[in-house]
Amino acid sequence: MRVSKSFIPTLRDDPAGAEAVSHRLMLRAGLIRQLAAGIYSMLPLGYRVLRKVEAIVREEMEAIGAQEFLLPALHPAELWKESGRWDSIGGEMFRLRDRKDTEMCLGMTHEEVFTAIARDEIRSYKQLPQTWYQIQTKFRDEARPKSGVLRSRQFTMKDSYSFDVDAAGLDKSFDAHAEAYKRIFSRCGIASVPVEASSGAMGGSESVEFMAVSDAGEDWIVQCDGCGYAANLEKAQSAAAVVEDQGDTAALEKFPTPGVRTIEDLVSFDGGATAERQIKTLVYVVDDEPVLLLLRGDDELNEVKAMDALGMQALRPAHPGEIRKLLGADPGSLGAVGVTNAKIYADAMLRGCNGMTTGANENDFHLRHVDVERDIAKIQWVDLRSTREGEACVACGKPLRVCKSIEVGHIFKLGLRYSEALGAKIQGADGKEVPLVMGSYGIGIERIMAAAIEAHHDENGIIWPQSIAPYKVVVAAVKMKDAKQAEAVEKIYQDCIDAGFDVMMDERDERPGVKFKDADLIGIPFRIVVGARALEKGNVEFFVRATGEASEIPLDQVISELKKRMI
Ligand SMILES: [Zn+2]
Structure with missing residues (x-):
């Protein structure tokens, strides 16, 4: 393939709005163009x-x-x-x-x-x-x-x-x-x-x-280096630390919490509670029915776990109006104590917890001394929480890693x-x-x-694995107008074709820097450069994109060298 006759619209600068490295480089290297949101043309x-x-x-x-x-x-x-x-x-x-x-x-x-x-x-x-x-x-x-x-x-x-x-x-x-x-x-x-x-x-x-x-990536996975356990966060289990029994058997007590809207607000509120001693109450709508999802205050809901636990394929957070109609209060003061007009699903971490604090379903009021199983009716126990970095592996106890x-x-x-x-x-x-x-x-x-x-690139561009590189070899001359160089480039190009390699020849009358930059950006695994000085000795420059290794080799050994390195 001759670059001068090809359509490879490379971009010098990063296109606006492309955050992921792969997105940026696919646009810059002239691999794709966007037709509409989420719809791409393959160039x-x-x-x-x-x-x-x-x-x-x-x-x-x-x-x-x-x-x-x-x-x-x-x-x-x-x-x-x-x-x-x-x-x-x-x-x-x-x-x-x-x-x-x-x-x-x-x-x-x-x-x-x-x-x-x-x-x-x-x-x-x-x-x-x-x-x-x-x-x-x-x-x-x-x-x-x-x-x-x-x-x-x-x-x-x-x-x-x-x-x-x-x-x-x-x-x-x-x-x-x-x-x-x-x-x-x-x-x-x-x-x-x-x-x-x-x-x-x-x-x-x-x-x-x-x-x-x-x-x-947009998925989070949990991995254990100890035993090899690996799961999507949507599925991952851990041996998370259980809050020990507080032995709090006191009766429920309603107390004023003016201005408290979040878990953090209640942590810093005088007479409040630490996050793990709070019950987080979320209202979701499933099949037009409201449900309450309860988690420990320091835990985060995983919506896919919730869908799996409820056997549903869709759920959505309730709107403020729906919440007020159901519980008579706004988010920040919600709780499940005394609630009988919605199904209640609680994360298993709340099992056996007492001495907890939760919203009173009355704005600016909370309840303390909550014993989850004593005070909340008809709980269905499920797994709702997201596993966190550092929690112990269920199988081997080693700390888990969470990565994108x-x-x-x-x-x-x-x-x-x-x-x-x-x-x-x-x-x-x-x-x-x-x-x-x-x-x-x-x-x-x-x-x-x-x-x-995403796995193979550097600041100069893509570094294609040989197996899927668009071309494996690019051949270029420092000065195409020099007849000797042009002749050598043509010969190497033809030899590569004869050897069955996917090869492109950059015979554009451009400065060498421009040609090398493009070759790096596109990520061609091997680059052969013909320059005046090396050519006098019968040599060419052999450059490996993945390692940055550059060496001079005799012109007549280009094909054998490539053969040696091709996978
Ligand atoms: Zn493990």
Whole structure:
């Protein structure tokens, strides 16, 4: 590829509004451009990387016996109604009507469509197992698209689906995917951490996410260096310190707390309470019903844990008006003592606590000497709190680490969730009809690109892992107008093509600094530079982007040197 004839619109400066490193560098290196919020065009260089990632994914999927499909992105609503997800999925789904006013949607995932094919075509256990996959465009109307392709509204996904006759078969398909995923991420230069995760809107019994640790990520994961325990914060458990029994058996006492609105206010209030001796009362709305969620004052609610605990796919904080109507007070003075008009869910850390302080449901008043189990009616005990950095690992007691990460893959044991809803049954070995046992498995292709950049870059630009670099080699002359240099560059370029390398030749009549800056920004792994002085000795400069290593090597050894270093 000749740079002078290529479309690589690099930017010298950081574009405004792009915070994540990968977003900034993908724009600056001319890989992507934004069309609308959360919608990106892949430019030629970006699309080369995307196709390389896809090729690796394909190889690994084929290696576990998966067969490639290509399903429509446009789906009839009817099918999503059969699974129940037309109603349970909220604003994230792009919905539309065709000219006959039939409801349709743009696929955000393909459980329904693949299950319908299996239902209509697979008759017997003898045809199993089957693993089907596709690499296809998905649509998700994100509330807050951000960080470039990391959280976008249209993206490329490899999704696969396994169909087995029983749970043991599903375990095998699931494990095969987990191994394939580890290989895919490692081949793309991403150190991935498999973590226990919430199955959320997908349903099913068990799921594992593959996370790339990065500050650009929006997921928090909890890791133990002692035993290797790893979980999404949405799922993570810890052996957090329990507040010891205060032995406070005194009767409830209401006391004035003028101006106290927050946990911190009450900590510093004369006669108040430390955060761990307070009950935090949150009002949420689930299915139009208000619920109270109680946590210890020093704990934070994890909303996904709350959704899992309540078996719901959506909840929202109540509005101030709803709260006043329900409890007769404003946030800052809320509590669950005496409340009978809403369900009450309390975090397990509050179990057995006495001598607690909570809002009195009367503005500027609190209650003290609260014994949680004595004074609050009909508590349902659940896990609501977010695990914190430094808390002890449940398994080994070592302190846990909490870090940000990018979700690059997610695999689910769906079990019978979709086959039962859609009536996908087959004849089992004993002749009886049984529902198909399913798994589903996803990888975000653009997210791999972004995660690789997040992991491999410096102040000069991207440092592509060789496996997914748009080109592996760039050849340039210091002075293209010098006939000898131009001739040497052309020769090396041609030799690289003959050797089968992905090579670009920067034969622009630009200052060397400009050409080198662009090569660094784009992140080409190897750079060969032809300059007058070295060329007199029959040498060229050989530069390795990842290590910064620069050496002079004989012109006629360029190809053998590259071959040695190529992975
Ligand atoms: Zn541990």
